[in-house]
Amino acid sequence: MIRVLIVDDSHSVCVFMRHVLESDGTMEVVGIAEDGRQAVEMTNRLKPDVITMDITMPVLNGIEATREIMATRPTPIVIVSSDWSPSETAKTFQAMDAGALTLLRKPGLGRGNDEACYELIKTVKLMSEIKVVRRVRRRLSQDESTPSVSAHPKISRRIECVAIGASTGGPQALSKILSVLPKSFPVPILLVQHMSPGFINGMVQWLGSITTLPVVAAKDSLRLEPGVIYVAPDGVHMGVTPGPRIHLSTTPVQNGLRPSVSYMFASVGRVFSKKAAAVLLTGMGRDGAVEMKKLRDLGALTIAQDKASSTVHGMPGTAIALGGAERILPLDAIGPELVTSVG
Template identity: 35%
Template sequence: MYNATLRLVIVNDSATARAALRRAFSVPGVEVVGEAKDGAEGLAVVAALRPSAVVMDIVMPVMDGYAATRQIMATNPTPVVLVSSAVDPRDADVAMEALRSGALAIVEALPAVNDPAYEDRRYALVHLLRSMALVKLGRLKAAPLAPVIPRAAAGVARDVAAIGIAASTGGPNAVVELLRMLPLNVMPPVLIVQHMARGFAEGFARWITEATGHPTSVAVDRSPTARGEVYIAADEHYLGLDTSLRLVVSDAPQVGLFRPSGNYLFESLARSLGPRARGVVLTGMGDDGADGAATLRRSGGRVAAQDEATSVVYGMPRAAAQRGGADVILPLLEIPAWLCGQSEV
């Protein structure tokens, strides 16, 4: 899987930090092919060298890491991992800004070489960069479709009781783009399982509210749902829905790799709503949601999977399609019309 050399560009305004990262990456199969001392210089280096991945600082002169990452994604899409000692990657707002910029991950800077955790942290960083380098990125083209208008959503408002969405790598941006095109106030409640580190759910909910206008909150067990509202799975809890359209938030023992889980969400919708539910499987590594989506379809519900061209990682949607968990495979920006019954597929 990792046969090719991992070619890295380091963008950091500290010569000391760049030297420390060069030393950390002095392992077989990894080559630092370029460096830059600020974001603007980093753009030129990335364009010239076309690395496998970029290790980007955040706080820099001339152009910070967020702005540089946005420019890289717009002009030369390349996996970017933000690595910084100046900000706390566990801060939800920091993490959400990183994801908004297009970075695939944000991690804390490595400790000193004599720190007992150094080797483990260095290994984890190299492994993360190797994984991110496999991600195939593309520029998301502007939608040829206008946002769905409330009048056009009358059918889904009448016939569908809830929508479930599962996503992982690349998911936060995809979720926001999808929700931006859905009409406000009239859609069935939307339940979202997004794989992310502990502590980021609240920040993700705030971002969705601000970016889309859809009121979004972290799910609370037994709370009633409402049309026009969006609910995010709580940290390390399963998310589902009961027959009375109340949220089910469970810390039941973890089954499989994920909690929250797309499989749990879709299976819950299948049991509670059957044909009155819709599911969406978005970009992400692995296969979470695939089996649950197939269960939802067998119950009479319908499921859309994001296509490969618009996915950051075509793992979860591919698995859903392969296991009979997708009625349709669509570009991201065509899914809103499908949800509202405007699509021809």
């Protein structure tokens, strides 16, 4: 049985979520915490496999509770939020930057929420399988501290566009990368981050608070401008057309996803070819891996996050196995590498 701790200051929400999770037959709710301080104490005492975490709570909010849990007893945390306003959803990304794995919309009470309930069950089960690490810096061994890089020599090239794909663990990774890019970064950045619908505007606002570059939700036909970060909206693929301009599409899902990193990488390859840089970050599955190999074959710069720094090494690991990564780098090295290669 998967042992779950529910953290929420609403008794009725806790009762409903307990019913939903235990109805699957594979999960047991081992405790309910009504504030963040209780969550920290119960995590240490009950040792759950996974935690569902609200954000706005008394005594200690979900952000601080997540930070303390990840520093004392690292546990997979799923943020479950009911407030979709951009200012409030931006707070959920602070919790993800503190170590939470993903976020979901809180299922409404009563009937008519079958899809949201299914998503909650599926996500909690998936996240319970991820091994998270303590969020405290430690001295690395020689093997861990040496970046894993490909044997191929660096190639001098002109880069006109950067495309980044991420999934589970992506917000934390993006925070580290984008925060080191200078205001003078000379090319546009396209970004696909897999997440539940409804949180993109909050993510745009949060990213805007941690980088000096402007961050916008992409719109169809928008001209790409140097130094602007374009985030793929909910439910549509994001690519580019000559101009260069943003192209949004409702064509079928790829790798079960829309927006898809694969769609973005393929589109960037057609327009920019060897003048592109593609970055594949932490995430489940293989979205973007095959297309990264095609980009490398075109002569584009391709960077995959290494296993040691990835929350989940599915996407970048598949790209590496396919020979699609020219450079395999730890997370802390990817931002500086982009500055050097693009600048």
